[in-house]
Amino acid sequence: TSALALPFLGLGQAMALSYSGFGYQMRTSAPLMVLNYLRIASRNGILVKDGRALDTLQQIDTIVFDKTGTLTEEVPKVGQLIACNGFSEQQLLQYAASAEKRQKHPIAQAICGHAGQQDITLLEVLNTDYAIGHGLQVDLLDESQAAAQQTILIGSRRFVDAAGIPVPDEIDNLQAAAGDKGYSIVYVATSEGELVGVIELQPALRPQAKQAIDALHELGMTLYIISGDQEKPTRYLAQTLGIDDYFAETLPEAKAKHIESLQAQGHKVCFIGDGINDSVALQKADVSVSLHGAATIAQDTADILLMTPDLLHLPYLLKMSTELHQRMNGSELINNAFGFACVSGVLLLGMGTSGAILLYSGGLLANLSNSMLPLLTHPEKQAVPKARSLPPD
Numbered sequence: 001t002s003a004l005a006l007p008f009l010g011l012g013q014a015m016a017l018s019y020s021g022f023g024y025q026m027r028t029s030a031p032l033m034v035l036n037y038l039r040i041a042s043r044n045g046i047l048v049k050d051g052r053a054l055d056t057l058q059q060i061d062t063i064v065f066d067k068t069g070t071l072t073e074e075v076p077k078v079g080q081l082i083a084c085n086g087f088s089e090q091q092l093l094q095y096a097a098s099a100e101k102r103q104k105h106p107i108a109q110a111i112c113g114h115a116g117q118q119d120i121t122l123l124e125v126l127n128t129d130y131a132i133g134h135g136l137q138v139d140l141l142d143e144s145q146a147a148a149q150q151t152i153l154i155g156s157r158r159f160v161d162a163a164g165i166p167v168p169d170e171i172d173n174l175q176a177a178a179g180d181k182g183y184s185i186v187y188v189a190t191s192e193g194e195l196v197g198v199i200e201l202q203p204a205l206r207p208q209a210k211q212a213i214d215a216l217h218e219l220g221m222t223l224y225i226i227s228g229d230q231e232k233p234t235r236y237l238a239q240t241l242g243i244d245d246y247f248a249e250t251l252p253e254a255k256a257k258h259i260e261s262l263q264a265q266g267h268k269v270c271f272i273g274d275g276i277n278d279s280v281a282l283q284k285a286d287v288s289v290s291l292h293g294a295a296t297i298a299q300d301t302a303d304i305l306l307m308t309p310d311l312l313h314l315p316y317l318l319k320m321s322t323e324l325h326q327r328m329n330g331s332e333l334i335n336n337a338f339g340f341a342c343v344s345g346v347l348l349l350g351m352g353t354s355g356a357i358l359l360y361s362g363g364l365l366a367n368l369s370n371s372m373l374p375l376l377t378h379p380e381k382q383a384v385p386k387a388r389s390l391p392p393d
Helices: 002-009 011-020 024-043 051-059 089-100 106-117 157-162 169-181 209-218 231-241 252-264 276-284 296-301 313-349 353-372
Strands: 046-048 062-066 077-083 124-131 135-141 149-155 184-190 195-202 222-226 245-247 269-272 287-291 304-306
Touching: 024 046, 024 051, 024 313, 024 353, 046 051, 046 313, 051 287, 051 313, 062 252, 062 276, 077 089, 077 106, 077 169, 089 106, 089 124, 089 135, 089 149, 089 184, 089 195, 106 184, 106 195, 149 157, 157 184, 169 184, 169 195, 169 231, 209 222, 209 231, 209 313, 222 231, 222 252, 231 245, 252 269, 252 276, 269 276, 276 287, 276 296, 287 296, 313 353
Parallel strands: 062 222, 062 269, 222 245, 269 287, 287 304
Antiparallel strands: 046 304, 077 195, 124 135, 135 149, 149 184, 184 195
16 A cells, blocks of 8 residues: 555655554564453463363353263262151261272262261271172171171162162152152162161262353353253253253264254354263364363363353353454454544655554554553452352252
């Protein structure tokens, strides 16, 4: 443009036109702005591995959650304790926690953690026999009993049925109700054929899950759950959290097909998952999110990694993406405004090089200020509270 204007305006004004700088300032301000938003995300416990994902988030209209490990914690919460045959709830919890104290699976962690909160004294474990897929048979040293050695069975309903231990109708009713909600029942019995009682285990919601779901709805998102669980517990969780729809009894390979089906309907989909079987769905989604502590392949595949178990990061990310898009548009407007001002000043007012440099510098300063301002307006988020269990009916 300056070269074309040289024969008509002279060297000075042609040089002044070169400072109109349409698009030049964006080459500095746009990368700086993206880097600042990535920095903001990082200091708030969000690792954005691909800057394009942050830009794409403002187009998302559908969010799909994997159920277990994403909306719910891996370790469940202890619900009801029902003792039978003259045993107390304290004895029930003592036998169960003592039998499970050497185990590392989530059910053992839940029972032992609850026993610790109740200050239950655990018994010494003498021997443990494993019935794979059913439960444990554990020899405990219980000096409060006449027979110091007590053999305890702990596990599933099939385990106690196989041992021929009668189960009261009250427990049958609890088992049926628990199945509808996705709760688990752990049976505890003695080797003499007496049922000590049962322990109800409830899925523990991720911290602030309901608050995050409400915030996502306020942003206009359509929400889904994908789960391999049966329909009733999946529906119960969706109703509890206020999620719009769900896909139940979903095999791992079908998760990606559900994502593709939503995309075929014209939706921009964000998928949140944490398991090995979520990796293909994470790849198919327009934006993929995983959590710290998830399976390695899920963390490697996801575009965004939440370093803390705070689902409120999701609406925060969506708002951040929208704000980034708006600030980018604002920077482009600033750049164009100063460019037009420079051209108009040269052509209409005969402005020279000094005035053009001043306008260019003012536009660059305004753009850089617009890029740096988010660092001042986004404070670090506070730590999240512990998980809570699903509410009762």
